[in-house]
Amino acid sequence: MTEEQKLFSEFNPATAADWEHKAQKDLRETPLESLTWHTYENIAIKPFYAKDDIANLPTLKQQPGQFPYLRGRKTTDNTWKNIQEVNVTGNGRAAIDKAADALSRGADGIHFILQSHTDLDAAYLIESIDLAKYSISYTLKEQPQQFLQRLYTALEQRQVLPQNLHGFINFDPVTVKSTITEDESNAIIEVLNLAKNSQDFYGITVSGTSFSGIGASVTQEVAYTLNAAVAYINKLTDAGAPLETVLANMQFLMASGTNYFFEIAKLRALRLLWAAVVEAYGAKPELAASLRIHSVTSSWYQTTLDPYVNMLRTTTEAMAAVISGCDSLAVTPYDSTFQASDEFSERIARNVSIILKEEAYLDKAIDPAAGSYYLESLTNSLATKAWKLFKEVEERGGFEAAYDEGFILGTITEISRRKFRNIATGREVLVGTNKYPNPKEAIDYDPEELIQSDIFDTTRAAYPTEVMRMATELHLRKLQRRPKAIIAVIGEAVQRHINATFAQEFFSCAGFETHVQQFTTVEEASEKLESTSAEVMIVSSSEAAYVREFGPRLRNHHAKPTIILADDPQHMKDEMVANGYQEFIFEDCDMSTILELVQRRLYNGEEN
Numbered sequence: 001m002t003e004e005q006k007l008f009s010e011f012n013p014a015t016a017a018d019w020e021h022k023a024q025k026d027l028r029e030t031p032l033e034s035l036t037w038h039t040y041e042n043i044a045i046k047p048f049y050a051k052d053d054i055a056n057l058p059t060l061k062q063q064p065g066q067f068p069y070l071r072g073r074k075t076t077d078n079t080w081k082n083i084q085e086v087n088v089t090g091n092g093r094a095a096i097d098k099a100a101d102a103l104s105r106g107a108d109g110i111h112f113i114l115q116s117h118t119d120l121d122a123a124y125l126i127e128s129i130d131l132a133k134y135s136i137s138y139t140l141k142e143q144p145q146q147f148l149q150r151l152y153t154a155l156e157q158r159q160v161l162p163q164n165l166h167g168f169i170n171f172d173p174v175t176v177k178s179t180i181t182e183d184e185s186n187a188i189i190e191v192l193n194l195a196k197n198s199q200d201f202y203g204i205t206v207s208g209t210s211f212s213g214i215g216a217s218v219t220q221e222v223a224y225t226l227n228a229a230v231a232y233i234n235k236l237t238d239a240g241a242p243l244e245t246v247l248a249n250m251q252f253l254m255a256s257g258t259n260y261f262f263e264i265a266k267l268r269a270l271r272l273l274w275a276a277v278v279e280a281y282g283a284k285p286e287l288a289a290s291l292r293i294h295s296v297t298s299s300w301y302q303t304t305l306d307p308y309v310n311m312l313r314t315t316t317e318a319m320a321a322v323i324s325g326c327d328s329l330a331v332t333p334y335d336s337t338f339q340a341s342d343e344f345s346e347r348i349a350r351n352v353s354i355i356l357k358e359e360a361y362l363d364k365a366i367d368p369a370a371g372s373y374y375l376e377s378l379t380n381s382l383a384t385k386a387w388k389l390f391k392e393v394e395e396r397g398g399f400e401a402a403y404d405e406g407f408i409l410g411t412i413t414e415i416s417r418r419k420f421r422n423i424a425t426g427r428e429v430l431v432g433t434n435k436y437p438n439p440k441e442a443i444d445y446d447p448e449e450l451i452q453s454d455i456f457d458t459t460r461a462a463y464p465t466e467v468m469r470m471a472t473e474l475h476l477r478k479l480q481r482r483p484k485a486i487i488a489v490i491g492e493a494v495q496r497h498i499n500a501t502f503a504q505e506f507f508s509c510a511g512f513e514t515h516v517q518q519f520t521t522v523e524e525a526s527e528k529l530e531s532t533s534a535e536v537m538i539v540s541s542s543e544a545a546y547v548r549e550f551g552p553r554l555r556n557h558h559a560k561p562t563i564i565l566a567d568d569p570q571h572m573k574d575e576m577v578a579n580g581y582q583e584f585i586f587e588d589c590d591m592s593t594i595l596e597l598v599q600r601r602l603y604n605g606e607e608n
Contacts, residue, residue, distance in 0.1 A: 015050070016051070016052045019050055020048075023048060032047060041219035041385045043381045049377050054373055054380075057376060057377075059272065060371075065289070068272050068279075068288060069272070069274075069289050070268050070269075070271055071325070071366065072271065072366065073291075075366070077364060078322070078364065078366045079357070080328055081108040081328035082329065082354065083108065083110065083294070084102045084107045084110055084111070084346065084350055085330050086098055086102070086112055087112075087340075088113060091120070091121040092112070092114075092119050092124075093124055096128050099128075102346070105347070106351065108135060111167075111330060112137065113139045117142060122153075123154050123157075126154055126155060131160065131166075132165070136167045137167035137294075138168075139170040140171045143187065144188070145187045145194065148169065148191055148195065152194055162197060162198050165198040167202070168202035168292070168294065169195075169201075172228075174232060174400070175210035175211070178399075178404070180232070180235050180400075186239060189236060189239055189241045191203040192204075192236075192249055195249075196245070204232055204246065204251060205294075206252050206253065208254040209253055211224050211225065212257065213255065213299045213457075214459045215412060216415060218257075218266050219385045219389060221254070222269055222270050222382065223390040223393065225254070225270070226386070227390055227393045227402070229250060230394065230399065231398055231399040232246065232250075244283065244284070247283055247287040247288075250274075250290065251292040251294060252274075252291065252292070253294050253296065254266070254295050254296075255295070255296055255299065255300070256298060257300060257301055258298065260319070260320050261320075261374065261375060262382070264323050265324070265369070265375055267295075267324035268367075268375075269383035270386075271291065271325075272379070276387070293327050293328075294327060294329075294330070295318075295328070296330045297321075300460055301430070303337065303460075303462040304337045305433045305438075305466055305469055306432025306433065306437065306441055307335055307337065309334075309431050309432045310337075311334045314352060315352050317331075318353060319362070322356055322362045323368055325367055337455070337456070337457065338456070339445060393408070420461070420592070421590060424464065424465075424591040424595075425591060426502070430461060430465070433509065434465050439508060447473045447477075451467065451470055464592055464595060465510070468511075468595045471599045472510055472511030472512060475602050476511070482512060483534075483535040483536070483602060484512060484533070484534040485504075485514045485538065486515050486532060487500045487516045487517070487540060488538065489517065489541070490540070490541035490550070491520075497540075498587070500516055500538070502586065503564070503585045506591060507536065517529075525550065526554075532559075533559045534559060535559075535601065536561055536564060537562070538565070538566050538585060539566060539581070540565075540566035541567075562582055562583070562598055564585050565584050567586055568584065582597060583597055
């Protein structure tokens, strides 16, 4: 650009050194490097980014619609399809009616989830919904070719042209069960043959949600999705499918999580690496543009407790997916973790996309992340890490071999355990679940029945905390009162109050009736608490002598409470246990052991 074309030319350009000097001045004695944090994939995230961070990136000058399609294939606007998921049982007429109503109220398409390939009345579907106008997709567990043949036969009988179909088939044995049989390969090839004249109907779906839904990192999600896609390419082409047909029918089904900027960078990196895969097969570069990305809001971050917060989560998740250029988007209703979603929750979910389009105008700008020092750098870092992991899996023999030897599931489990620990220690926050609970929340479903039901997803981030809360709710229903936790604060030290506040918030999140009581001496605390009934008593004191003296007094309490010390015992743990303390609570402690102990004590108390 010439000097006359530059914006804000009256301002002097600031270098990275200028920003560093200014930041360090504001931080005073705090080192700037201390603000750098590391992701689960060990990417260092700096406190600020400058022009120098992206100066050598080769993709900066590429435009939308240009290979390698980091900025997407869209060239006129950033529109996307607003998809509503609808579950189907039997002939599916009720589901079809529900879908038709959703389409009349703002949805652009429907994703039917079928239990059997024989479900769904194809004739009634064609009569009720204009398949040439709307995107209609289908998830099947088996025999996708038989279902599609039945649909195409019904179309032919009613003289409806299949060329105008929009949508996809989601039949994904590779990511769901880690392998694909010869019969399954042939079934997908038959789907491709049936849909060969339906240019906007995709026959291959690779579900990255199979990885993100069990706690994978962003890098793992991208890498393993690509590995699964390569497994399909190799299996299908070996079975006789043309390479171009396979590539032209490829769709990725990706979850969008709460880590906003990472989710934006994720789809950009995914498109970039997919172009590299296409290029490696020697295919025409423009075939990389055929990749379709269907996004769904993440199941991993959905919570059962304070479920209205899910509305906020899915909104930011949807924004990230849209900004990063997804082709279609399904927003999960806020109540899906504990009941069959109702008309209200489905309408709110459907309206998220509508608001982002009609009121936020996110359909007007293509790849608004382009040029951002942070997002461009993050995209490059994610792509680099994911490509390295992708190649490692291929060197192990590909997706199926790496899965069979335990590498894929093992590496995901390692990350998910770290995530669970960070949630248990409060380092990662699930609003309304492990922090900022709704004290007036009323649970209007049967906790025991929910825990034992199929819809209660035990792989979610919130699961361990929710189980504790459900135990508390059962206690309430059986004994007609909430379990009580008393935090006894002895002394005035600031750290004692910090630990006490942390303990109060934790037990409030677990559904306990919590009380913080201030005492001056151990004698005063003992006298007051000896006649008080509580399931849990937490001691927070500034004086080690108080702690040693108070524990034994509580050990003989008539209510036999669980006694917890609000402090890090460090090298004194054995002594504190000997003095009657059963657990220890403080910031960054592992809350899972406390959850297990208290839950077990509650259960045994109810049994007795």
